[in-house]
Amino acid sequence: MADSELLQVVTGNSKFANKFYNILAEEEKGKNVFFSPISAHIVLSMAYQGAAxxxxDAFSSSLHLGNENIAATGYHHVMSSLNSIKDVKLHIANKIYVMQGFPLKEKFLKSASELFLSETESLNFAESENSARKINGWVEGKTNSKIKDLIDAGCLDALTRLVLVNAIYFKGNWAQQFKKEHTMKEKFYISEVESVDCHxxxxxxxxxxRADDHLQAQILEMKYTNENISMVIILPFKRTGIEELEKKLVDVDFATLSEGMRSMEVEVSLPKFKVETTMDLQSILTRMGLGVIFDQMKANFSEIxxxxxxxxxxxxxxxxxIEVNEEGAEAAAATGMVMMARCMPIIEPFTADHPFIISLQYSDGGSNVVLFVG
Structure with a gap:
């Protein structure tokens, strides 16, 4: 295995996840946020293959990857590894939709198919309803019907040349499951005194x-039946501590949150929850330094x-x-990018009864891949 490229991709994804989360939390203050950094990172890494x-340069700096070859080789190993793990369902898939008759460079196609394991399909984007239906059908199939209508027909027309899509789906049972009879209706505090009912x-x-004095938070790791996959939960000491925690996480690598932990008896209280999000990534990616890819005059994808x-x-x-319940969790995400031609996320009490942050991670050989953050 190309350890150097793999490590760079894992590290790059982690740095990308951190910056993405911080911008997203700021833009969506007070709202539930949930996203898949790896889904966005992969689809952008595919686009990077065609950039010049x-x-x-913008891709290199924003994705924290030295060059496009590191991205392609590293993700080949990440995807091969993730798609072969046992005891949980974890699937990542890529697909490129191209306008009928639009000529793709052999090098770009080879990188997409052999390294990103991407399928390619030709569509007539002028038939926007039919094209959107086909793309959305593929995404729905890859995410067990959890992600529907990713691409709106209004995003496609006769000038559309490429649609790059990544889909990721996870479903796993806790290694130690909650008993349904112990689930009770209780209060979840959204401020110091204001609360809503939850299960x-x-x-x-x-x-x-572990308890982290710098973050002023408790950190708990809950394993799935495949113990390489875990959910790390960061719970502020204070009911109203979520904004302060988000600020402190600016300089913290999500992939290292589980370091320094020790095994101990913990009394866990965790709400059942389900979060669904839809995001237009242009604003966030522009703030991360990728504004040039949206610029009709300056974008350079001449290697495609x-x-x-x-x-x-x-x-x-x-x-x-994402849905978390007594048995475990189910999570899915899909990221789509549309390219046009220019018109000529002792017993220690851990009571999650106020806002917290989660990170779903895959760990193998000392490297943690951040799959979802919310």
Missing amino acids: GTTA MMHLTRRFRY SNSDEQLYVSKAIQKAF
């Missing part, structure tokens, strides 16, 4: 745990096609879903 000049699950078992048409990204969307 200052556009390629609170309860379990006392040995878990990896031999055509004289100047390509740019007209739309970047992600839909994400």
Whole structure:
């Protein structure tokens, strides 16, 4: 295994996740946020394969990857590894939809198919309803019907040349499951005194745990039946501590949150929850330094096609879903990018009864891949 490229991709994804989360939390203050950093990172890494000049430089710096070859080789190993894990369902898939008759460069196609394991399909985007139906049908199939209607027909027309799509789906059971009879209706505090009712699950078992004085938070790791997959939950000490926690997480690598933990008896109270989100990524990606890819005049994707048409990204969307219950969790996300031709996320009490942050991670050989954050 190409350890160097793999490590760079894992590290790059983690840094990307951190910055993405901080911008998202600021833009969506007070709302539930949930996203898949790896889904966005993969689809952008695919687009990186076709970039040149200052556009390629922007990808390198924003994705925290040295060059496009590191991205492709590293993700080949990440995807092969994630798609072969046992005892949980975890699938990642890529697909490129291209306008009928639009010529793709052989090098770009080879990188997409052999390294990103991407399928390619030709569509007539002028038939926008039919094209959107086909793309959305593929995404729905890959995410067990959790992500629907990723691409709106209004995003497609006769000038659309490429649609790059990544879909990720996860479903896993807790290694130590909550008993349904212990789930009770309790209060979840959205401010110091204001609360809403929730279904609170309860379990006392040995878990990896630590209290972090710098973050002013408790950190709990809950494993799935495949113990390489875990959910890390960061719970502020104070009911109203979520905004302060988000500020402190600016300089913290999500992939290292589980370091320094020790196994101890923890009395866990965790609400059942379900979150669904839809995001237009242009604002966030622009703030992360990728504004050039949306610029009709400046974007340089000359390594994608031999055509004289100047390509740019007209739309970047992600839909994400997570449901956590007594058995475990189910999560899915899909990210789509549309390219146009320029018109010529002792017993220690851990009571999650106020806002907290989760990170769903895959760990293998010392490297943690951040799959979802919310």
